[in-house]
Amino acid sequence: MTGSRDIFRNIRQPMSSKRIRVAVLYGGRSGEHEVSLQSAASVIRNLDPERFTIIPIGIDRDGGWHLNDLAMMADGAAKSLPVFRDAPPVMLPPFSGDGERSLLRLGPGGEAQGIDVVFPVMHGPLCEDGAIQGLCELADVPYVGPGVLASAVGMDKDVAKRLVAADGLPIVPYLSLKRDRWDRERGADAGAGLAGWVAENLGYPAFVKPANMGSSVGIHKVSSAAELGRALDDAFRYDVKVLIERGVDAREIELAVLENIASSDEPLVSIPGEIAPSHEFYSYEAKYLDEHGAALMIPAALDPAETERAQSMARRIFSALECEGMARVDLFLDRKSGEFYFNEINTIPGFTTISMYPKLWEASGIGYRELLSRLIDLALARHERKRGLSREWLAE
Helix, strand or coil, X not given: CCCHHHHHCCCCCCHHHCCEEEEEEEECCCCCHHHHHHHHHXXXXXXXCCCEEEEEEEECCCCCEEECCCHHHCCCCCCCCCCCCCCCXXXXXXXXXXXXXXXXXXXXXXXXXXXXXXXXXXXXXXXXXXXXXHHHHHHCCCECCCXXXXXXXXXXXXXXXXXXXXXXXXXXXXXXXXXXXXXXXXXXXXXXXXXXXXXXXXXCCEEEEECXXXXXXXXXXXXXXXXXXXXXXXXXXXXXXXXXXXXXXXXXXXXXXXXXXXXXXXXXXXXXXXXXXXXXXXXXXXXXXXXXXXEXXXXXCCCHHHHHHHHHHHHHHHHHCCCCCEEEXXXXXXXXXXXXXXXXXXXXXXXXXXXXXXXXXXXXXXXXXXXXXXXXXXXXXXXHHHHCCCCCCCCC
């Protein structure tokens, strides 16, 4: 039986001694499954083949894990990476029968696969919300991106806004609504009470958003009280908590943040970019289905003082939410007041060929391949730091 040190490799060894085995996780059970397939194809295509051996693991819509191969990527042209359900299944026992730990095992009684680091390239619930990060923590294996706390907090738009506001940064006024309250409101005069409250306290137009989704899935712009109920019904298809947020005439400014390899130093922040949707707002269709759905402007048309304010705010948000590794911070810039507002944070931002996170870093001097290498190095460095922590109490 292979020992646990062989299974997970020894990350203390010099990185030049052999290629690092990277398990790329993609797919998943969230509404952002298709986006993940595109992100994974881009990540796998751009990982440095001199440094990394890629182990692609696709998670199907039912939650099954499959060890895929890279044959379909040989020509380097695939824009989306399939999940082959007939590929060997991957089992995830926290411990094998004799106490040896293993993260990846092929089928019942199958051979253990050695890996050095997990690179999750999945968006939305059951990955970006801390679920995969918790699994990796239990398995004691390094992983790319923020930890369990920041992932969970960043995924929940309501909680993230509360923490950012507690740090003294501005947010757009909103209401957080649970499904059971909406069920009661909907039965009382078709939700007239809620619609009236929104009109009085937030105003129309307003935006309805699932609290724990990304890629604009389930988001609706509501222009009147008559539209509110239908928008809420759709948003509650994706989450048990929904936000109703005041509509602001704002520009959408995005910044990429990268943890400093010296963890005591401030995180790095890219130049700002701007999203200018051709649709009514930056919807899922504008992001992924319409090639002309939005213009990505890098750098954003900001003056030096505005750029400095946006970068400082992104850095504070990254730290306030206890992020590690990477995140994309999205801000609103009010066209009338010139005020920046926190919109949301993405702890596993898109990595497609048109995604803002890698594009922002490329424009800031860090190319795609170097960016991926840095993220893996950060994951390994964090795991190394945490290995020094005591896991048991010892009397002095």
